[in-house]
Amino acid sequence: MGASPVWDAVVxxxxxYGASIAVYLRQARGLARVLVLERAxxxxxxxxxxxxxxxxxxxxxxxxLTTGARSLQNVPRFLAAHPSALRRDIVSVYAIAASHSKTNTRQFVRYCREIGAPLHEPRPALAALFDPAQVESVFEVEESVMDLGALARSVDAALTKAGVEVQVQTEVRGLRKLASGALEVQxxxxxxxRGVEARHVFNCTYSALGRLAGAAATAGLRHELAELAIVEAPPALAGVALTVMDGPYFSIVPHEGGLHTLSHVRYTPHLSWSEDATISPAGRLAEYRGDSRFERMIRAAARFSPVLAHTRQVGSIFEVKTVLQANEADDGRPILLERSADFPGLYSILGGKIDNVLDVLDRLDAEALS
Ligand SMILES: Cc1cc2nc3c(=O)[nH]c(=O)nc-3n(C[C@H](O)[C@H](O)[C@H](O)COP(=O)(O)OP(=O)(O)OC[C@H]3O[C@@H](n4cnc5c(N)ncnc54)[C@H](O)[C@@H]3O)c2cc1C
Incomplete structure (x- = not known):
């Protein structure tokens, strides 16, 4: 970077989130010098x-309803930005649990109609994946799955094309207000x-959001240490994503290499805690030594879809999932975009799912980034 003058924006x-915002700042907002700092x-x-x-x-x-409607609107925009990330070989199936579900078939059908999400009669082979005593209804739906490796490559290409500078293995430790009005990123x-001077700083660190000074709304964050089991599913599940709604149930979604990820609302979160400045989510993840809950997940899932009893675990992914506490009841995924009162030019940003980044960009359109 050399003896750098002030950056227009440091992300x-x-x-x-960080990568998409950096591309947006260069391409849509015309900022000349945009730098992404990543500790990994x-x-x-x-x-x-x-x-x-x-x-x-x-x-x-x-x-x-808002999260649902926005998700649906974002799909074509997301795929226009990252067409190579779309897996075209996937069929998605949603079933409504017969007991203890927070939604029933009538409500689900009405909700999907309201947001404009199509529901289809499932092919017999897909309907047959479920125990009819355990589910009220089964639908084939129009929901896609990403190739996450291809998404990462698409993001890299977009950053290069936009002329964003990137520095990896660079951890941001703090911020300081300078007399000039700019911020120093430490x-x-x-x-x-070293210190890097910037006119605008975008904190897009997800579970680490509260660890940088100046983000008041992070008090409302909740973190979960989540396990996704990586599994070899039976052949009947090849290219098929299954989700049972709406409560303490499971989903199994195609992953890379012909494998699936399995998650269960009850067993996937091993730990959960409210934002606390003394707890580093990355530290907690690194130190965690809990056993896999695959056996419990698959036993619960196989009650609904007996064929899943033949699923074999090949590993697990552990990651911290961060959501806004305010949405625990409705499971919604709105975004957090907060302009700091203490550090002019600092934005804290968090989205509960990948496509929500488009909502952030829409909101940033209204911000004067002079
Ligand atoms: C188990 C699980 C399942 C999920 N399933 C889905 C799904 O199916 N569909 C969906 O849309 N969403 C899903 N999500 C949510 C989705 O993954 C997130 O909303 C999204 O990836 C957040 O992106 P991000 O850029 O904010 O976070 P990240 O990708 O975590 O990026 C934050 C980056 O900040 C870096 N960083 C942190 N602190 C610092 C620092 N001090 N200095 C420099 N760099 C730093 C980190 O290393 C990291 O690279 C899931 C999340 C989890 C955990």
Missing amino acids: VGGGI PALMQRASLRNQARIHAGYHYPRS VEGQSGG
């Missing part, structure tokens, strides 16, 4: 890689510590 965190050895290695890869099309949020990299 902290190189996941899908490469971009897109954390939550943006370690997730269930669903391109949400609304079906998952029957208790939050970084620790391979060559030691």
Whole structure:
């Protein structure tokens, strides 16, 4: 970077949010000098890689009409930005549990109609995956799955094309207000510590959001240490994503290499805690030694879909999932975009799912980034 003059924007965190915002700042807002700082050895290695890869099309949020409707609207925009990330070989199936579900078939059908999400009669082979005594209804839906490796490559290409500078293995440790009105971003990299001056700073560090000064709304964050089991599913599940709604149930979604990820609302979160400045989510994840809950997940899932009893675990992914506490009841996934009162020019940004980044960009359109 050399003896750098002031950056127009420094984006902290190189996941899908930080990378997309950096591209937006260059291309849509015309900022000349935009820098992404990422502490990992490469971009897109954390939550943006370690997730269930669903391109949400609304079906998952029957208790939050806004999240559902926005998801559906974002799908074509997301795919226009990252067409290579779409897996075209996937069929998605949603079933409504017969007991204890927070939604029933009538409500789910009405909700999908309201947001404009199509529901189809399932092919017999797909309907046959479920125990009819355990589910009220089964639908084939129009929801896609991402190739997360291809998404990471698409993001890299977009950053290069936009002329965004990227520095990996560079951790941001703090911020300081300068007399000039600019911010000093304090970084620790391979060559030691230094300060980087910026007019705008975008904190896109997801679970680490509250660790940078100046983000008041992070008090409302909740973190979960989540397990996704990586499994070899029986052949009947090849290219098929199954989700049972709406409560303590499971989903199994195609992953890379012919494998699937399995998650269960009850067993996937091993720990959960409210934002607390004394707890580092990354530290908690690194230290965690809990056993896999695959056996419990698959036993619960096989009650609904008996064929799943023949699923074999090949590993697990653990990652911290961060959501806004305010949405625990409706399971909605709105965004957090907060302009700091203490540090002019600092924005804190968080989205509960990948496509929500488009909502952030829409909101940023209204911000004067002079
Ligand atoms: C288990 C699980 C399943 C999920 N399933 C889905 C799904 O199916 N579909 C969906 O749309 N969403 C899903 N999500 C949510 C989705 O993954 C996240 O909303 C999204 O990836 C957040 O992107 P991000 O860029 O904010 O975070 P990240 O990708 O985590 O990026 C943040 C980056 O900031 C870096 N960083 C942190 N602190 C610092 C620092 N001090 N200095 C420099 N860099 C720093 C990190 O290393 C990281 O690279 C899931 C999440 C989890 C955990």
